[in-house]
Amino acid sequence: MTDDFETLQVKWRDDGIVVATLNRPDRLNSMTALMFDEFELLARRITTDFSVRVLVLTGAGRAFCGGYDIDAAGELATLSAMEMLNLQERGSRGLVAIRNLRIPVIAAVNGAAAGGGLSLALAADIRIASPTARFNAAFARIGLSAGDLGASWLLPRLIGPAFAAELAFTGRFVAADEALRLGLVNSISAEGGVVDDALAMATTICGNSPSGVRLSKTALRLNQEIDSYAAAMELENRGQTLLTRTADMPEALAAFREKRPPHFTGS
Structure with missing residues (x-):
């Protein structure tokens, strides 16, 4: 597939894994309106390619994502209210498109994930950190709210409301080891190994x-957004019923009985 992205470097592997690298290393892979659009474009392409099984997100150079580009951020106060709302919605569409992918998304956090970069990492299903990874909700430091690009919804669900409030109000950095203790990341890789570990998990x-x-992803994602145990069960019931009508479930049982690896087709 042709890689015609400007802010991303996308590798479409033959094993069903797509690696998308934020590719503005001279700007710490900071976000722009174009990057938001390219998140949407990437999600649309993945959605139409049923051979893709996992998306790995990482950053070029020494950062994962430094948030919204500070040069562009200087212009935000000059926008009209509706122009600013349009930009916010552009960003929201990009991150929602990544979060709502039908496949798992793994963030290989190779360095700083600040502000909107934290929001992007939170939008992934799984986060693996390098030893140099750092996370912060930098918004209050520049006169903005930590209610940005989904952070105020996702962060309390990962680390609890008290720690989420602390990070939102102080804007302090969380190093990789603390992020692991808080539950913000799944694991810490050896130096230089975060993408390899993400690929191994993928x-x-x-x-x-x-x-x-x-x-499974559908159930985990949607059931975070409802507060009813019974409604969660209804969604699970429909998923399990559907899966028993696919070829993969009986194939898995046959492979178990015959002591061989299963051959899954997704059909």
Whole structure:
């Protein structure tokens, strides 16, 4: 597939894994309106390619994502209210498109994830950190709210409301080891190994039923957004019923009985 992105470097691998690298290393991979649009474009392309099983997000150079580009941020106060709302919605569409992908998204956080970069990492399903990874909700430091690009919804659900409030109000950095203790990241890689570890996890995921993984993500994502145990059960029931009508479920049982690896097709 042609890689015609400007702010991303996208590698479409033959094993069902797509690696998208934020590619503005001279600007700490900071976000722009174009990058928001390219998140949407990437999500649309993945959605139409059923061979893609996992997306890995990382950053070029020494940062994951430094948030919204500070040079562009200087112009925000000059925008009209509706112009600013349009920009916010542009950013929201980009991150929602990544979060709502039917496939798992793994953030290989190779350095600082600040402001909107934290929001992007939070939009992933799984976060793996390098030893030099750092996270902060920098918004209040520049006169903005930590209610930005989904951070105020996702962060309390990951680390609890008290720690989320602390990070939002202080804007302090959280190093990789503290992020692991808080539950902000799943694991810390050896130096230089974060992308390899993300690819290894992605490969493990690709060894499972495509349909099973897809509906597992659907259940986990949507059931965060409802407060009813019964409604969660209803969604799960429909997913399990659908999966028993696919070829993968009986194939998995047959492979278990015959002591061989299953051959999943996603159909």
